[in-house]
Amino acid sequence: MKENPYRPFPAKITGIKAETDCEFTLTVAASVAMTPGQFFQVSLPKIGEAPISISGFGPDWIQFTVRAVGRLTNALQELRTGENLFIRGPYGTGFPLDTFRGSNLAIVAGGSGTAPVRPLIRGALDGSLPVRSLRVIAGFKSKESLLFANEFDEWRTKGEVLVTIDKPQEGWDGPTGLVTEHIRAMKLDDPADVQFVVVGPPVMMKFAVAEVLLLGVPEDNIWVSFERLMSCGLGKCGHCKIDSAYICLDGPVFRFSRAAGLID
Amino acid sequence: MSSFSFSLEEFSRVFDALGELYALSGPKRFPGKGRFSGTDLVKYAPLVSFDELELDEKSSMSPKSLVFPPDETTFYFNGDEFTEAPLEDERETVVFLRPCDINGFRRLDAIFLENGGTKDPYYLRRREKLHFFMIECATSFENCFCVSMGSNVAGEYAVALRFGQDSVLVQVKDERFAGLFASGAPSEFTPEFVRENARTVEVPDVDEMPPELFLHPLWDEYDARCIACGRCNTSCVTCTCFSTRDIFYADSRRSGERRRVWDGCHLDGFTDMAGGHSFRKKKGERMRFKTFHKIYDFKKRFGYNMCVGCGRCDDVCPEYISFAECINKVAAALKGGDAK
Numbered sequence: 001m002k003e004n005p006y007r008p009f010p011a012k013i014t015g016i017k018a019e020t021d022c023e024f025t026l027t028v029a030a031s032v033a034m035t036p037g038q039f040f041q042v043s044l045p046k047i048g049e050a051p052i053s054i055s056g057f058g059p060d061w062i063q064f065t066v067r068a069v070g071r072l073t074n075a076l077q078e079l080r081t082g083e084n085l086f087i088r089g090p091y092g093t094g095f096p097l098d099t100f101r102g103s104n105l106a107i108v109a110g111g112s113g114t115a116p117v118r119p120l121i122r123g124a125l126d127g128s129l130p131v132r133s134l135r136v137i138a139g140f141k142s143k144e145s146l147l148f149a150n151e152f153d154e155w156r157t158k159g160e161v162l163v164t165i166d167k168p169q170e171g172w173d174g175p176t177g178l179v180t181e182h183i184r185a186m187k188l189d190d191p192a193d194v195q196f197v198v199v200g201p202p203v204m205m206k207f208a209v210a211e212v213l214l215l216g217v218p219e220d221n222i223w224v225s226f227e228r229l230m231s232c233g234l235g236k237c238g239h240c241k242i243d244s245a246y247i248c249l250d251g252p253v254f255r256f257s258r259a260a261g262l263i264d
Numbered sequence: 265m266s267s268f269s270f271s272l273e274e275f276s277r278v279f280d281a282l283g284e285l286y287a288l289s290g291p292k293r294f295p296g297k298g299r300f301s302g303t304d305l306v307k308y309a310p311l312v313s314f315d316e317l318e319l320d321e322k323s324s325m326s327p328k329s330l331v332f333p334p335d336e337t338t339f340y341f342n343g344d345e346f347t348e349a350p351l352e353d354e355r356e357t358v359v360f361l362r363p364c365d366i367n368g369f370r371r372l373d374a375i376f377l378e379n380g381g382t383k384d385p386y387y388l389r390r391r392e393k394l395h396f397f398m399i400e401c402a403t404s405f406e407n408c409f410c411v412s413m414g415s416n417v418a419g420e421y422a423v424a425l426r427f428g429q430d431s432v433l434v435q436v437k438d439e440r441f442a443g444l445f446a447s448g449a450p451s452e453f454t455p456e457f458v459r460e461n462a463r464t465v466e467v468p469d470v471d472e473m474p475p476e477l478f479l480h481p482l483w484d485e486y487d488a489r490c491i492a493c494g495r496c497n498t499s500c501v502t503c504t505c506f507s508t509r510d511i512f513y514a515d516s517r518r519s520g521e522r523r524r525v526w527d528g529c530h531l532d533g534f535t536d537m538a539g540g541h542s543f544r545k546k547k548g549e550r551m552r553f554k555t556f557h558k559i560y561d562f563k564k565r566f567g568y569n570m571c572v573g574c575g576r577c578d579d580v581c582p583e584y585i586s587f588a589e590c591i592n593k594v595a596a597a598l599k600g601g602d603a604k
């Protein structure tokens with residue numbers, strides 16, 4: 001076979017960082033062009049393959065932040081620096097960087113949803129994604145489940161960053177409550193002049209978007225990222241289809257005005 | 265293009281000659297293997313002689329397995345090495361099939377060769393070797409509704425055949441087969457197509473399905489009736505969904521293979537995600553998902569409907585759920601009529 005889009009390439013693990021007891025960030029060596037919001041099909045031979053978002057990248061490296069929940073992701077947690085990850089991609093439509101460039105960018109992320117939006121924040125920090133203003137609301141279950149906790153102070157140098165945990169907890173003096181409450185409390189000078197990104201578990205996205213709409217942000221300015229079971233990333237296996245949209249091709253990032261019409 | 269006439273014996277000899285050069289596949293009867301005791305199973309299988317070609321009954325399984333096998337190895341693993349699984353049979357294949365199935369292959373091509381702009385190499389390597397020998401339908405079978413779906417007529421065939429009581433008429437379109445049939449008596453034969461079926465469906469023609477139709481009570485009856493066996497998916501010539509599975513061999517954890525296996529939107533687990541989240545838990549929602557794909561959303565993407573009206577899903581459903589009837593219910597509901 002001349003071209004086999006299913007054949008992954010080996011990417012050497014150059015760094016592993018534990019985020020929580022079941023989440024970790026792998027850095028692999030690979031020189032591939034990509035856009036924040038896209039994903040790779042990550043696999044280990046004999047174990048399996050799964051879609052994982054890009055949580056960071058540079059000219060010759062990619063990061064994946066993984067939650068160990070099953071066969072493959074548990075096995076990924078066992079890997080050591082120097083071993084190979086097998087990846088193919090990037091796949092999907094990422095965030096619309098041209099629209100975000102120079103915008104007032106607001107990002108709401110819930111739990112593992114912070115992984116795909118992190119490259120946007122890093123882009124705003126390093127100047128590759130210049131924005132007029134940046135606001136981030138990141139929600140986690142508890143202080144033990146924070147992702148990228150060591151970066152929050154750095155994020156704050158670029159914008160307003162609010163990190164909240166669901167319920168008050170000993171040893172936590174930061175904000176508490178669901179992201180929805182914090183969205184409701186946002187003051188936007190001109191809601192029509194904000195690009196709003198909402199990424200997280202399905203239920204969180206549903207209620208968070210409802211709050212964002214109440215702020216007066218137009219549907220066209222809201223961007224969501226969908227997660228569905230995927231087996232190919234190429235528009236062939238059918239698992240990710242909703243209506244006529246293939247999440248792996250036409251998403252995972254969608255403008256809310258389009259996403260709202262997609263009924264599973 | 266030229267046409268010929270053969271006696272059954274003459275054709276049988278041509279068939280043998282064809283079998284020397286090509287792998288032959290067609291509907292074949294397996295006595296006693298049917299769904300109910302005492303019934304036969306008709307499915308696509310390799311053919312050794314002309315008399316194995318089943319012409320009196322519709323195959324309950326489609327010919328799609330020729331290009332999309334139910335369980336296909338994509339890679340072999342040795343340690344960390346990925347080796348592409350070779351094609352076991354390198355021969356060109358002649359498949360005897362009916363117009364609806366030829367149109368079905370067009371739909372398979374849309375997904376495997378066009379969608380997303382990538383060509384699926386495992387599909388392509390089999391598809392390239394396939395030559396369509398179209399069996400003319402004199403009359404339609406039970407549950408066929410190809411006319412309503414506009415897939416009763418097919419033009420993309422190498423050879424068309426009319427099987428009569430004591431003769432076989434052949435039209436050769438693809439010159440590569442001209443030599444094989446040259447021994448026949450010249451004929452004027454051109455294939456005819458079925459122009460009406462006992463079953464008719466009214467195919468809804470809407471650009472956007474109204475959201476009410478997704479939640480319409482017409483889907484509720486399938487919640488209880490459908491048992492999620494997935495037979496409608498496996499028998500369908502246009503269902504293309506699959507899952508990927510890795511295995512390792514018991515005797516050596518170093519080696520194993522990656523496979524892709526048929527999956528289907530009626531089956532449990534089709535949308536299960538990490539964290540226990542899944543979509544379309546109810547069978548009625550799955551029926552709605554399949555129905556809209558077959559007669560609505562595929563068309564939005566590709567410009568023509570996916571379903572070709574072969575009726576196999578109705579033939580095989582153990583719960584006697586009629587997909588054709590379901591399409592009519594959708595059409596009625598769209599008109600605001602009583603969909604029950």
Ligand SMILES: Cc1cc2nc3c(=O)[nH]c(=O)nc-3n(C[C@H](O)[C@H](O)[C@H](O)COP(=O)(O)OP(=O)(O)OC[C@H]3O[C@@H](n4cnc5c(N)ncnc54)[C@H](O)[C@@H]3O)c2cc1C
Nearest residue numbers: 050051052053065066067070071072073228537538539540
């Ligand atoms: C676009 C996209 C981006 C993603 N990005 C990330 C990311 O950045 N980080 C991340 O960690 N994850 C991400 N995911 C999710 C990730 O793909 C899944 O967590 C992964 O597929 C799990 O694979 P696994 O082999 O580890 O789990 P599996 O062993 O396949 O199991 C996963 C879950 O599926 C269910 N399940 C599977 N099989 C069965 C069964 N037989 N019976 C019952 N339940 C079952 C269970 O709920 C189980 O927890 C993303 C998904 C998508 C679609």
Ligand code: SF4
Nearest residue numbers: 490491493494496581
């Ligand atoms: S064949 Fe019938 S019972 Fe089985 S999944 Fe399809 S509709 Fe449901």
Ligand code: SF4
Nearest residue numbers: 500571572574575577
């Ligand atoms: S949905 Fe039913 S009638 Fe339509 S192509 Fe598939 S099996 Fe045939």
Ligand code: FES
Nearest residue numbers: 230233237238248
């Ligand atoms: S992941 Fe296979 S079609 Fe989208």
